[in-house]
Amino acid sequence: MPTSSNSTSPRSPAHLPVLLAMLAFLAALIVTYMVAGNAQRTAADELAGNFNFRARDLAGSIDRRMDVYEEVLLATSGFLRGSVDVGRAEFAEYYAQLRLNDRFPGIEALGITTLIPSGRLAAHVAAMRAAGFPDYAVTPPGQRPVLTSVTRIEPFSGRNLRAFGYDMFSEPTRRAAMEAARDTGRAASTGKVVLVQEGGKGEQAGFLMYVPVYRAGQPHDTVAARRAAIVGWVYAPFRMLDLMRGLGGEHAGDLQVEIYDGLAPTPEALLYRSPAALPAGRHPRLRYQTTVDNAGRAWTVVVHSTPRLEAALDRRTTVAIALTGVGLGVLLALVVWLLASERRRALQLAQGMTVELRASRDRIDAERERVRLILQTAYDAFIAIAPDGHITDWNLQACKLFGWREDEAVGRNALDLLLPEPERDAWRACLDEFARTGACARLAGPTEAAALTRDGHAIPVEIAITALTTTQGYGVTAFVRDIRPRKEAAEREHQRQQRLEEARAALLRSQKLEAVGKLTGGVAHDFNNILHIISANVQLMLRSEDNGRKRLLNILDAVERGKKLAAQLLAFARRQPLHPSVVNLAQLIERMDTLLHRAAGDSVAIDMKIPPDLWNVLVDPNQLENVLLNLVINARDAMDGGGKVTILLANVTVDPGDQLTYPGIRPGEFVTLAVSDTGTGMPPDVMERAFEPFFTTKPEGKGTGLGLSMAHGFVKQSGGHIRLASQPGEGTTVTIYLPRALQDTPDPAFVPVPH
Template sequence: MQRPPRPSAPRRRMPSPGTGLTPLLLAALAFAITALLTLGAYNSARHVAQANLQNTFEYRSRDAHLALVRRMAVYEEVLRGVQGYLRGSVNISRKEFADYFSVLRLDESFPGIEALGIASIIPPGQLERHEQAVRREGYASYTVHPPGPRPVYTSVTHIEPFNGRNLRAFGFDMFSEPVRRAAMEAARDTGQAAVTGKVVLVQESGWDNKPGVLMYLPVYRAGLPAQTVEQRRAAIFGWVYSPFRMNDLMRGLLGEHSGEVELRIYDGAQPGAEDLLYLSPGTAPGRRPMFQRTDVIEMRGRPWTVVFSSTPALEAQRDTVRPLVIGLTGIGVGFLLGVVVWLLASERGRALKLAEKMTLELRQSYIRIEAEQRRMRVILQNAYDAFVASDAKGRITDWNIKATQLFGWTEREALGRPISDLLVPPDQRERHVRGFRRFANCGSGPVMSAPTEVTAQRNDGSLVQVEVAVAALPTPDGYGASAFVRDITPRKEAEERERQRQQRLDETREALQRAQKLEAVGKLTGGVAHDFNNLLHIISANVQLVLRSPNKQQQRLQSILDAVERGSKLSAQLLAFARRQPLHPQVVDTARLIERMDSLLHRAAGEGVELRHTVQPGLWNTLVDPNQLENVLLNLVINARDAIEGRGSITIALSNADLDGDALPDPEMAPGQYVLATVSDTGRGMAPEVMERAFEPFFTTKPEGKGTGLGLSMAHGFVKQSGGHIQLASEVGRGTTVSIYLPRCLREIAEGVMTPGR
């Protein structure tokens, strides 16, 4: 039997060359590749983190830059609103200015503005008068400071809020300080806003002074041209301004990211330690930031150098974990794909989060801008005047409620339409379009100098007289315009009514004067006729007696001579009243004249009346007829004696009077130096209706036979003929004072010449 074949043993497979080394080589190769990839990914992650942080820093810096520029632009518009409200004059009451300030609500909407103020130019030679005028308004301690002579004086005459630290600025002459003066001159010469260099505000207390700046806008006098520099300098009336304390101005500028960027603001294009305006709180000295950026901002004619630096808080946001995770993860060969996928997903997620975060911040920035625009809109919508703004092509871009009330067009109907179609009368549109084209190219024109009166058209075709104050608005396409418009129809009607009323008043006054003249002439004629008729009766009677009784000729002729002398005296008194009497003026020492008249005056005053006289030391001389002056003083003493019932006193006072335009007792007097002689009594005084007629000839309140009524009229004529002035002051029951102003004579009394006396 054949044995079955023996199964062959399985054949052993021999390892191929390198079979045992392949996994190791592949692992080493994979490790090497992983290491290279990990190193590349690690470096890339570091660069991405650095770039992302730098992008965040650049975004924060640009946002701070734009926020600062926008804030200053908004504050300039606030000042322009004040400029438009003033209408070319700084002479408004402080109550009106305070009411306007309260409407703005600056403390709620505009952080950093210390105050709103008006700096007024004091006319040459009017400093003392200006200070006295303000003190009369209730500010007894008001004075323009700092003291000292200067070619030009200005003063902070209005400032709101008028309390606290702002009181230190009241009366301050900002033009006396070089840095402020440079900005004020720049605003005056350009007509635009100007910012000062670094200053210490007057409001600072002195122990913790912080840097600050001021912004000025010029106020040109209404009705004067201001197209050229020379015209602007001639038309300047003052400035509206606002002081800024830099720490307050920068407060809240960066919002919730204020701790991520440090700011250093320097005055000028080259930063220096002495020019530092602002330093972010908490900045560590000597620290070297990871990122830094320098911008030069042109701030209304003044360069500011702004240095932005990253803070430790921002630098701590750099992603240092991700590179470390990438390095550690790359070591594990088995997790290479997972790590790569994780890195890609993680990178994409981080990028999306960063984009979302930047989008949110951009949206918040737009929200802040819209909020500021809403605040400006609220201010303009509640302005006292109509507000209309247009772009460089003349299309309306802004229209407030007052404009709707004035012109009849709603905001929806007005926006986007040309100003010439809506507001300009048809016969003026072609000229308006040509003028606006020139204005859009250069930003200046005739209506820029001051508020201008023009004729506008309403939506119903009717015309209205308005006053327009225009300001230029720079745009990418040229210059647009913003205008405050005020309806002056009520003012014109009031002016016309006032003109008609004044005309009627003048006509009535002229008629009254003619009637008074006729009455005075009638009284004068009657009085002269009566007195001369009495004299003629005396002369006629004595002549008849002489004819009948020749033996008494001497006595009759003497009566005739007495009557002639009375007639001559009456004629002299009438000539004195008419200022036609012959005078013989001499240099007179009034004090010596009173001394020589002392006994005569005492006899005239009588025993029951006490006569006193006072003389100011250094009394000036005057040029008058001394005899006539004695007659006047004697008559005044006699009148005072007759007015005293019983016992009383008469006082003669001599003094010097240096009168200027504000201290003149009568508008007809010329300013100058006078010798003042006053005669006062304690008599019964005069009623107002008696005082009005006291200087009329033949008017007297004395009984018949006690006076001619020519004493005061003769005194009035003599004083006026001598270049002086006479004035009455009296009150019933309190006596009367007669004041005589005689012009000062600078010549001395010639030696050997004595003033005549009695």
């Protein structure tokens, strides 16, 4: 049978378009998987950065909250002024003014623990019962080497009554914190305890914070001195659930917070766990651990991410990319399949596919831009460092902090750009270890360091880092915070405390002089009365013509010297009769010019600085002349061999807020009279006794030691103040503050007559 020639002609395989379509669909799926994975990693990195920021901020909030409570206890210790014998009503009023429930949530109470002297338990109990507490007793009963008792607690109601009379020193954990506070002079917190206030139902973990109270006027600069001076403690009990309530704000459900007492997060050390608990058997995606200081007691803070936070991981972009990729794969496969039969239709479909791919790319680019904008607007400087140490990311805050633009910083070595030369080797070793292992002991938590700005200045910063996994090793993403404001605030607080200590020392010296003044005042009055009697009798005897006249004259001379001494004692005691009048100090000093130069001598130069608009003062001019003359003579004696004396007058207004600048001086308007010399100056021990009567550094027979004490008494009696400033080898300045007179015209009797 003949065969048709068409049966042997070549034909295209029918399955080839389908095979090409499947290969195109597979290629589209591979590309989709890579793009979706990259988007998912970007979203995960964003979630991790957000979690770390919130966790660090939460740990910082806990640290700041405990610092505030420590300041409350320190302020209460200052309110007691070295004594725990404060009345219940006075302490209740102080507690009410603090408004602790409104301002400082979490403080269960504010109390005072009194140290009971050995052998004084019965007397202490009797005194407390007599003060209005008939059922008062120290618990637990029994004899112990050291006894203490809670003698004041506010609010004095409810479960706080269980702590009234409790001996905290009887419990080891509380005793350890009380001893630490006593020996260091600083606040100290206990470990985990159950508060006495707990009644069994709804019991919470808690702790207590103590601040020591030392006896007023007794030194406490050494451990032995502090143990001898301790009279009690100011303390506050805390219930952990109440203390941490509201800490996370409206985002509290995003994080689970655990706080452990000590450096190890063990179950028995657990103090607090937030209500946002994890489901059973589910491990958190993110975890952050750090330590905070609670008045000398280390707390470990562990933060976990919750399902609510992890649900914020934006998977919609990934799903959209996957669906788009699958759809595009189908379209691509269809296009390839149609290419064999209908090229025109395939081209139309390819054009639609191109539009879809462009839209997908735009969405990915928009997501990347959103992440970049978040980092650019962050509060802290953000720096990303590759495993080789070169900078890859640099946000706007980093530009402001260090002065380098982004294009100038990216690509530079981070250590060479930002760290001082002496510290680079140590940090380089740390970053090399971090690049290999993803960890470094030096960067275990927020780390303080010195960083260089563009102009070469070193500034203090705090660095918090997170590891970033790359194919070359572990990179670094670092948030850098400028801590200069915090350092400056700490320095200002140190200076304020230093000025307060100086004010306390000045107050003690003033009280000492006041006591000596009262004593010498009584002695001077009696001595003066006796001298009046002797003087009268001697004058009567002088009228007789016998051979004892010469001896009586000597007696009369001694009486005059005694009267002068009594007048000086009266001046120091502020009991001398004064005749104040309105005086212009510029005119008074002008009248004394010749006398002052004669008293100073030819080898001493006197420089007077008197402003033209000087106020008038109300003072006894004769006594003021004696004081000024005495100060010039003292200055002359201090400059053995010649020198310069400066007399400076000025108007000064002391405002109520200037008590740190002018400690011990009441607010008001004053005219100051300052006498300065260029002599040898005084050491601190001599300055402390300079105003004491009969104290002098001059040789015997060269001075009575009453000059400065008489000046002190006269100025205080006139309503003014006197200040002494001196440095060995730099001279001495005595400044007198005299209150301004309301009258504008001085007394005519003390206006100098023109020559």
